[in-house]
Structures are given as C-alpha cells and as structure tokens.
Amino acid sequence: MPEISIRGKQLPESSIRKLVPFADAAKDKGVHVFHLNIGQPDIKTPAHAIERIKNFDFDLIPYGNSAGNLSYRTKLAKYYQSHNLDVEARNILVTTGGSEAISFAFKACFNPGDEIIIPEPFYANYLSFAQESDIVIKTVTSTMEDGFKLPAIEKFEEVITDRTKGIFICNPSNPTGYLYTKEELHALELIVKKHDLYLLSDEVYNEFVYDGKKHCSVLSLENIKENVIMIDSVSKHFSACGVRIGSLVSHNKNVINTILKFAMARLCPPILGQEVAEAAFDSPPEYIQEVYKEYLKRRDYCINRLNNMNGVYAPMPQGAFYSIVRLPIDHCDKFCQWLLESFSFRKQTIMLAPATGFYKTEGAGINEVRIAFVLKVEDLEKALDCLEEALKVYPGRTNK
Template identity: 55%
Template sequence: MPSISRRGLNMPESPIRKLVPFAEAAIKRGIKIIHLNIGQPDIKTPKVALDAVKNNNLEVLSYSRTEGAESYREKIAGYYANNDIHVAAEDIIVTTGGSEALSFAMGSITDAEDEIIIPEPFYANYNGFANATGIKVVPVVSHIEDNFALPPIEEFEKLITLKTKAILICNPGNPTGYLYSREEIKKLTKIVKNYGLFLVADEVYREFTYDGREHYSIIQEEGLEDHAIIVDSVSKRYSMCGARIGYLVSKNKEVIKTAIKFAQARLSPPTYAQIAAEAALETPKSYFEAVKEEYVARRDILISELSKVEGVVAARPQGAFYCIAQLPIKNADAFAQWLLEEFNVDGETVMVAPAAGFYATAGLGTNQVRIAYVLEKEDLIRAVYILKEALKAYPG
C-alpha cells in the first residue's frame, strides 16, 4: 500500500480548527456555542469593497498579473505612504492571503533544514509552513509574566547557527496581542545586521494598536532595506478574511525577484478579491477609529471579567484582538474538548483555542488558551461566566 510522506504525517493540526468536529456535534445536540477560538471579526466589511465586486462590469474573469494588478499595487504603496512606510509598487507582490506571502518569504530565503528563530508563542501556522518547506523553527520563549515582551537579545544570540537565516515576528502579535516597541525593533535590527539575517515581520494587525501606542514597521528602520520582509493582509484590517488577499513587501530586489518565481508557479492572485481589496483602500479613517474604539472596549471587558475568575492569569493585549489566558488546569486540549462534549450552562458553552499549538517547545502552553475578543461585549461577559462555571465543574 502506498505510504503517506513523513512531511504530511508531521504536519501539525490547527489548534484553532481541530476542535470543529466536536463543536459541530454539540450544535447537533442543540448546544449554542460562543466562539472565542477564531479571529473572525464580526465588524462589517466596508461597503465600498462589497459594492466594487457587485457593480463591476467584467465580461471575462481573467488572470491578473502574477505580482498583482498594477493599479492595486500602486494604491497599496499609497496606503503604506500614509502610514509613513515608503515603498514602491515594484516592492510589493499581491498574494493569496498573508499565508501565501509567508510561504513565498520562507521559500525565497531558506533551504531545507535551514532555521528561523521565532519568539513563542506564535501564530500556529508558522509551524505548518515551516514543516511544508522543510525548515526548522527555533523558538525563543517569551513569558506571560512579562506580557510576552521581546525576550532578551542574548537569548536570540544563543540560538544563532550557520543554518539560521531569519528572525520572524508578528507585530502586533497573534496570539499574544503584544506590540513591539520602536526600541525592541531597533534591538532586532542590530542583531540581524550583525549576523547577516533577514527580519520577517507579520504586520497584518497594524491598524489595531491601543492605549496611545503606535505601530512601528521594520521597513521604517533605516539601514534595514536588504534585511526586511513584511507579510501583510487585508483579512483583519477590513474584515475581509474570505477575500484571501495579502502582500509580500520588501525593498530587497533579490527577494522580490525570487518570490515572483514562486508566485508565477501559482499563476496569479484572485481577480474579484483584488477588485474588492483595491476598493477597500478608499475606506475612510473614521472606520478604523470606530473599530479600534470597539476593540479597546471589548479588550477591557474581557480582561476585567477574567480577573474575577479565581486562578486565571491573563496577559493584557496592546494590539490585535487576542489574549492568552492561563487557566488552573493541566491540559487545555482536554479542557477545550470537554467544554464541547460534556459541559453547558443553560444550553450554552464556549469554544477556545488551546495554546500549546502556538508553541514549538513541547510542554509549554499546556494550561493556556487563546481567546479572540471579536464578539459583542455582552457575549464576552457571558462567555467568561460560562468559563468560570466550567472551571468549577471540570474534573481535571
């Protein structure tokens, strides 16, 4: 009988999606689920983006350019300029979601068995893309006690080998909500320049920063032009997760030239989604101001409610819309499954994402969960109440 590849067998399950069968079974039993597990915003997609698709007059749905429509890339460059990030259209490749941009970046700068250093916990799919490309994730641990701040640079230096090709960060962070400061970016700049490494930054949550803090992009750092690669996406910015449009951005011409070859192999990004995403760039600033205000209110309610639950420790997010909470349990995977299979309060339960899947170091995060606060405030209050009651009843 033919055998499955080791790469396929080693491909990690999504900590966000692997519990879906248990959720579906619960729904069939009549249980209502409050979803804290996935970062699908409930904010409405800008009408201008939806109307652009609805009202277009295409007669042939053709391929676009491999690197994305020129008019769209020009407007993306304008968007970045408005955020004090100065790049040209030729520095941008439009991709099928930020996921493809990350895949192109990894493929362009690493060979099999090369290494990328990533502060953990990190976006779970980094593990998946590393496995798919045959490279090794080398984690450097950040801690909930420090709100998941950048680990000391000395910890990065200990991990650098001849196989190290890059440091990868998510800023603001998924799953932590941590926002790296300008000073922390400068520390990373120094180390990648000293060791001849790339610095890859997943900046898809750029708009979502709180408490007066501002996002500082790695491309804003002078002298980092040959080292910096941005992964970006419209998914969360405009509540357009289903559009699957992202970008890879770099001033390093060799990186772009190489990434385009990977892009040519998949032909082109989706045409209708580019139409919607290009139109979304006309979204007024007031949209983001209202969205940020809403997420701050949701964050504050979530953290306040979690602080009332005995034994729970929660990091305070500074950006994005995720929170890591440490629970008084041994195994968050078992707890999350139990919530769906065996527990409810008046016919309702909650679905969380076990945090161990956001770590590369075995044994870390086993008593933590990621919570996405993309729900109405009343739903968040109800969800934390159910969580509190669940912890009282949980046999583990």
C-alpha cells in the same frame, strides 16, 4: 498503496481544528457555541468594498498580473507612505492571503534544513509553512510574567547556529497581543545586521494598536532595509478574511524578483478579492475608527472580566485581538475539549484555542488558552459567563 511524504506525515494537525468535531457535536445537541477560538471577526466588511463587486462591470473574469494589479499595488504603496514608510508599488507583491506571502518568503529565502528563530508562543500555522519547505523553527520563549515582551537578545544569540538564516516575528502578536517597542525592534535590527539574517514580520494586525501606542514596522529599520520582509493582509484590517488578499513588502530586489517567479507559476492572486481589497482602501476613515473603537471596547471588557475571575490571569493586549490567558486548569487541550463535550451553561458553551498549539517547546502553555475577542460585547458577556461557570465545575481545576 503509495506512501505519504515525510513532510506530509510530520505536518501537525491543528490543535484547534481537532476540536471541531466536538464543537459540531455540541451544536447537534442544541448547545450554542461561542467561537473565541479563531480570528474570524463578526465586524462587517466595508459596505463600499462590497458594492464594488456588485457594481463591477465585467463579463469575463480573466487572469490578472502575477505581481497583483498595479492599481492595487499603487494604492497599497500610498497607504504605507501615509504611515511614513518608504514603499513604492515595485516593493509590493500581492498574494493569496498573508499565508501565501509567508509561504513565498520561506521558499525564496531559506533552504531545506535552514533554521529560523521565532519567539514563542507563535501563530501555529508558521509551523506548517516551515514544514512544507523543510525549514527548521527554533524558538526563544516569551513569558506571561514579562507580558510576552521580546526575549533578551542573548537568548537569540544562544540559539543561533551556522544554519540560522532568519528571525520571524508577528507584530502586534497573534496569539499574545504584544506590541513590540521601537527599542525591541532596534535590538532585533542589530542582531539581524550582525549575522546578516532575514527579518520577517507579520504585521497583519497593524491597525489594531491600543492605549496610544504606535506600531513600529520593520520597514522603518533603516540599517537592514535589504534584510526585511513585511507581510500584510486585508483579512483583519477590513474584516475580509475570505477574499484571500495579502501582500509582501521588501526593498530587496532579489527577494521580490525571486518571489515573482514563484508567483508566476501560480499565475495570479484572486481577481475578485483584489477588487474588494482595492475598494476597501477607499473606505471612509470612520470605518476603521469605528472598528477600532469596537475592538477596544471588546478588549477592555474581555480582559477585565477575565482578570476578575478567580485564578485567571490575562495580560492586557496592546495590539491585535487576542490574549493568552492563564487558567486554573490541569491541561488546556483537555479543558477545551471538556467545554465542548461535557459542559454547557444555559444551553451555551465556549470554544477556545488551547495554547499548547502556539508553543514548540514540549509542555509549555499547558494551563493557557488563546482567547480571540472577535465577538460583540453582548456575546462576549455570555461566553465569559460560560467560562466562569465552567471553571467552577471543571474536574481538572488546579487551585480549588
């Protein structure tokens, strides 16, 4: 039997996905599982966008433009302009989810063996995209004590080598919910300029920013316009994860033209999803306001409830819909599996994401989990009831 590739073997299995069989087994036993482990909101996709598909008048679903439909790219450009960002349709490529945008950016910007710096904890799949292009991730660690703010620029300088070609952030951050400040972004601008690096920023949660804060996009950094690549998606913005429509924005023509070559090879992004995405941007402003208010309510309930539990700490997320939460437990992988395998409360349990999957540093995050507040408050309440009870009886509890 022929061998699997080295990158295929080395690709880590998702620590969340490893728990799926245990969740399935719990469900088979009749236990209801609250999924706070994944960013799949229960929020409705705009009705307007779904109507577009139902009323679309076609009898053939042909290939579209490899760069994405011009009408959609034009609409996206207007959206960014309304956020005071200087973006034209020509700066945008439509991708099959934000995932493909990241994958394309990695391929177009980095050679095998090149290094990129990512503040940890970070979205676990970045590791997979790096691995498939043979790119090396170096990390600087942000800490819960500091609310997961950007690590000091000296920490970046310490890990920069002659193979370092980029810095990659997620803003607001999945998994921490941290929102980078203007000052932090300017600090990144300086180091990126100094070493002539790429600065990639995953901004798919940019509509979810709380407490009167303002999201600052890397596209607003005037001194490094050619270095910047912004990644976006309608998945969370319009609760339309399944349409698989993302986008990549850059003022660097070489980047856009190179990625277009990769995009041409895969022919086009999904046509039906693009229709939904384009229509979604015509949703009434009330849609996103309602969604925003809903997340705010969930966040406040979830974080306050967590911080009232004995031995639990969760910094207040300023964006996105995640929090990295410290628990009084011996090991998050063990605990998350135990929740599914050995625990239930009122025939219910909770599925969480072990934080170890978000750190590259060995041993980091072992007493942390990521909680996604993607369920309605009524469900969050039941889910956190489970967590509270679980922590009382978990055999591996650390401070009893």
